Amino acid sequence: MRSNGHKLKHKRFHLNARKNFTLRVAEQWNKLSREVMESPSLETFKPHLDVFLLHLLQVTLPWQEGWTRCSPELPSISDDSVLSPLTSPPRGQPRARSRPGLAAPGAGGSSEAGPAHVTGGGGGPGGAGPPRRGSAERRRVGDAERPGPGQMMAIRELKVCLLGDTGVGKSSIVCRFVQDHFDHNISPTIGASFMTKTVPCGNELHKFLIWDTAGQERFHSLAPMYYRGSAAAVIVYDITKQDSFHTLKKWVKELKEHGPENIVMAIAGNKCDLSDIREVPMKDAKEYAESIGAIVVETSAKNAVNIEELFQGISQQIPPLDPHEISNNGAIKLGRQTSQTGRRCC
Numbered sequence: 173m174r175s176n177g178h179k180l181k182h183k184r185f186h187l188n189a190r191k192n193f194t195l196r197v198a199e200q201w202n203k204l205s206r207e208v209m210e211s212p213s214l215e216t217f218k219p220h221l222d223v224f225l226l227h228l229l230q231v232t233l234p235w236q237e238g239w240t241r242c243s244p245e246l247p248s249i250s251d252d253s254v255l256s257p258l259t260s261p262p263r264g265q266p267r268a269r270s271r272p273g274l275a276a277p278g279a280g281g282s283s284e285a286g287p288a289h290v291t292g293g294g295g296g297p298g299g300a301g302p303p304r305r306g307s308a309e310r311r312r313v314g315d316a317e318r319p320g321p322g323q324m325m326a327i328r329e330l331k332v333c334l335l336g337d338t339g340v341g342k343s344s345i346v347c348r349f350v351q352d353h354f355d356h357n358i359s360p361t362i363g364a365s366f367m368t369k370t371v372p373c374g375n376e377l378h379k380f381l382i383w384d385t386a387g388q389e390r391f392h393s394l395a396p397m398y399y400r401g402s403a404a405a406v407i408v409y410d411i412t413k414q415d416s417f418h419t420l421k422k423w424v425k426e427l428k429e430h431g432p433e434n435i436v437m438a439i440a441g442n443k444c445d446l447s448d449i450r451e452v453p454m455k456d457a458k459e460y461a462e463s464i465g466a467i468v469v470e471t472s473a474k475n476a477v478n479i480e481e482l483f484q485g486i487s488q489q490i491p492p493l494d495p496h497e498i499s500n501n502g503a504i505k506l507g508r509q510t511s512q513t514g515r516r517c518c
């Protein structure tokens with residue numbers, strides 16, 4: 173027999189979950205409406221609708237399934253680390269609903285699902301909005317160091333998007349960074365997926381709101397939604413595929429033409445564990461990165477090489493927060509980080 177306290181806790185959990193679900197769907201709907209207003213033609217609009225329906229399904233099904241499996245012991249839905257399990261079938265395998273190793277909504281663990289659910293209210297795909305009132309105090313710091321008593325650290329939400337050809341390892345990089353996990357049979361992303369991770373940087377905490385975009389050509393038209401308002405873009409190529417390096421250059425061109433003005437660009441030459449079959453010399457990548465003022469690093473999501481360093485590099489390129497932007501109660505006024513000039517290391 174369950175105690176009354178236990179039942180109450182259970183009920184509160186479900187109410188909270190239901191509220192969050194509604195918020196997510198509403199947020200998706202708003203996003204879609206915005207896209208409709210901005211879409212010049214039906215053809216451009218169609219993929220947005222597809223993704224919305226997919227998101228809706230993805231959010232609805234696991235929640236309904238997980239409804240009865242939820243337990244009050246599960247972490248609150250405002251916990252850190254969010255992701256979308258939206259994936260298409262693994263390359264050459266039947267469709268799986270979520271990525272193995274990545275928690276689905278209602279399935280336990282500290283991860284929360286929902287492609288457009290952003291803890292703290294900022295950094296949705298369309299831009300980095302201000303956090304909910306008082307949310308700075310409620311936020312979990314994740315795996316970053318918590319400030320000591322009397323010490324105040326500003327939490328900054330930085331929207332970061334990953335771009336690059338399909339199969340270069342964007343999702344694997346994010347998965348390694350956020351969950352320290354690598355999956356050989358990871359599925360191609362549909363639309364985009366979302367995760368967060370908070371890391372310390374000097375006197376600040378950088379909460380990365382990471383949008384991992386789908387590399388398949390058919391999703392290309394969705395990309396602006398993810399790089400719009402981003403503080404940084406990680407553009408990934410596969411060192412064993414020259415073609416993926418050409419695609420990277422196309423992404424850089426697009427970002428320069430249509431992306432935020434001072435976006436930090438980081439180039440990741442992934443799969444450096446396969447350097448014996450390399451097609452892109454490191455020298456080429458370095459010269460190119462230098463010519464466009466980007467950070468460059470060779471990574472291996474598989475062997476966890478330079479993944480932390482990649483995001484640290486981004487953190488260091490973000491100008492520190494102006495003290496005036498931190499209000500008296502410690503809440504942060506979030507704006508487009510990219511509007512600031514002058515890059516400083518932390």
Ligand SMILES: Nc1nc2c(ncn2[C@@H]2O[C@H](COP(=O)(O)OP(=O)(O)OP(=O)(O)O)[C@@H](O)[C@H]2O)c(=O)[nH]1
Pocket residue numbers: 336337338339340341342343344345355356357358359360361362385386387388442443444445446471472473474475
């Ligand atoms: N050897 C090796 N394989 C990797 C590495 N990173 C990813 N892979 C593999 O490359 C394949 C594609 O990885 P994903 O992370 O799905 O690539 P993606 O860029 O997200 O692909 P899309 O979602 O289609 O855009 C998978 O089979 C991964 O296991 C790496 O560092 N080394």
